[in-house]
Amino acid sequence: MKQTIKFSFVISTLALILSGCDKSNVQDKELIKSLEAKIQTLELQMKESKLPAATTSNPDTIKPLQDKIASLEKQLADTNAGTNDPKTLEKVQKLGYVQCGVSNGLPGFSNPNAKGEWEGLDVEFCQAVAAATIGDKTKVKYIPLTTEERFTALQLGEVDVLARNTTWTMHRDTALGVRFTGVNYYDGQGFMIKKNLGVYSATELDSATICVQSGTTTELNLADYFRFREMKYTPVIYDTEAQAIEGFDAGRCDVLTTDQSALYVFRQSLQDPSGAVVLPEIISKEPLGPVVRQGDDQWFNIVRWTLYTMLAAEELGVSSISVDDMKNSNDPNIRHLIGLDGPKGKGLGLSDDWGYRIIKQVGNYSESFERTVGTNSPFEMKRGVNALWQDGGIQYAPPIR
Numbered sequence: 001m002k003q004t005i006k007f008s009f010v011i012s013t014l015a016l017i018l019s020g021c022d023k024s025n026v027q028d029k030e031l032i033k034s035l036e037a038k039i040q041t042l043e044l045q046m047k048e049s050k051l052p053a054a055t056t057s058n059p060d061t062i063k064p065l066q067d068k069i070a071s072l073e074k075q076l077a078d079t080n081a082g083t084n085d086p087k088t089l090e091k092v093q094k095l096g097y098v099q100c101g102v103s104n105g106l107p108g109f110s111n112p113n114a115k116g117e118w119e120g121l122d123v124e125f126c127q128a129v130a131a132a133t134i135g136d137k138t139k140v141k142y143i144p145l146t147t148e149e150r151f152t153a154l155q156l157g158e159v160d161v162l163a164r165n166t167t168w169t170m171h172r173d174t175a176l177g178v179r180f181t182g183v184n185y186y187d188g189q190g191f192m193i194k195k196n197l198g199v200y201s202a203t204e205l206d207s208a209t210i211c212v213q214s215g216t217t218t219e220l221n222l223a224d225y226f227r228f229r230e231m232k233y234t235p236v237i238y239d240t241e242a243q244a245i246e247g248f249d250a251g252r253c254d255v256l257t258t259d260q261s262a263l264y265v266f267r268q269s270l271q272d273p274s275g276a277v278v279l280p281e282i283i284s285k286e287p288l289g290p291v292v293r294q295g296d297d298q299w300f301n302i303v304r305w306t307l308y309t310m311l312a313a314e315e316l317g318v319s320s321i322s323v324d325d326m327k328n329s330n331d332p333n334i335r336h337l338i339g340l341d342g343p344k345g346k347g348l349g350l351s352d353d354w355g356y357r358i359i360k361q362v363g364n365y366s367e368s369f370e371r372t373v374g375t376n377s378p379f380e381m382k383r384g385v386n387a388l389w390q391d392g393g394i395q396y397a398p399p400i401r
């Protein structure tokens with residue numbers, strides 16, 4: 001009884017803080033939503049009387065909530081102090097490098113290799129932006145960011161572009177002072193389980209303990225999925241994916257959930273990869289793409305059309321190897337792509353060969369995909385929906401003309 005009162009007190013205190021936050025025009029409602037999801041889960045557990053007695057007074061349960069509130073308050077203060085520099089291109093060219101926000105380490109997307117060099121699909125996208133704007137793909141400063149830090153870092157100008165397996169959602173695109181420029185990987189949320197759990201479908205996960213990373217769409221989708229199906233689960237929430245994987249590997253949860261591409265990557269880092277399996281269900285849409293600050297249309301256009309240039313180059317069969325020969329091409333689309341004919345670079349504030357530089361130095365989308373996550377990488381991911389529209393996928397670039 002005493003524990004129930006204490007638990008109710010925690011919930012009502014959190015609710016009070018959250019409603020207070022709402023009134024003060026909080027930008028990051030996403031954090032609030034994740035707190036609300038957590039509260040709902042806790043309430044559900046209490047209602048069902050399934051909450052282990054130790055959990056209510058366990059600081060491990062309360063601490064993540066307190067940390068989230070502190071992080072929310074800091075973001076509020078930071079956002080109010082934040083400035084929106086409308087001249088990102090000028091700043092980047094003056095500095096001589098692009099500040100690119102990446103993950104702390106997600107092999108295939110953004111991860112330092114044995115030599116400490118960053119590599120991956122998102123990393124190559126940062127390099128493409130540097131090739132377009134500075135003329136040298138190596139001129140990138142990689143800034144690793146946690147899921148919780150990423151939007152604040154962008155808002156505050158600590159990074160010029162965020163290329164960090166970040167899902168494009170309406171809330172993020174409209175309420176956080178940031179804008180998504182496109183999708184460089186169409187993903188979806190999945191579940192990985194230990195084989196000995198004897199489960200073959202996500203629909204059998206009632207009462208499971210699930211490791212999940214905080215500040216992600218993953219956490220929110222998880223709460224929705226279980227609530228909608230009237231299933232129960234116990235979340236084990238971590239700040240970084242490394243901790244979540246370790247928790248899963250050490251048996252602190254039955255299930256690990258995140259973007260499905262990442263599950264296949266993480267599976268390889270387990271002590272016994274063959275003892276874990278990724279379930280077939282995809283429970284959400286996770287279109288991952290590069291993000292910029294709101295308020296600088298020129299920079300938004302540069303980042304967006306960098307992605308489209310890589311896609312259009314694949315569509316037109318122009319690669320890092322063939323691009324020099326293509327200077328002799330009579331194909332009007334190729335001539336537009338590499339800046340021989342209009343629209344050239346003026347509208348973006350760049351020199352006319354900006355597209356050529358991206359393709360020559362980094363390559364087209366297919367080259368980058370296969371090298372980092374696809375058939376020429378250890379991950380061997382199929383293009384699937386990330387194939388071009390003409391090959392049965394949904395990747396599509398508007399005309400460059």
Ligand SMILES: N[C@@H](CCC(=O)N[C@@H](CS)C(=O)NCC(=O)O)C(=O)O
Pocket residue numbers: 103104105106145146147164165166167213215216217218239240241242258259262286288
């Ligand atoms: N796409 C989701 C999830 C992003 C996410 O956090 N993914 C994890 C696992 S794929 C991650 O980036 N881990 C690496 C890290 O924490 O640095 C989102 O945007 O919220």
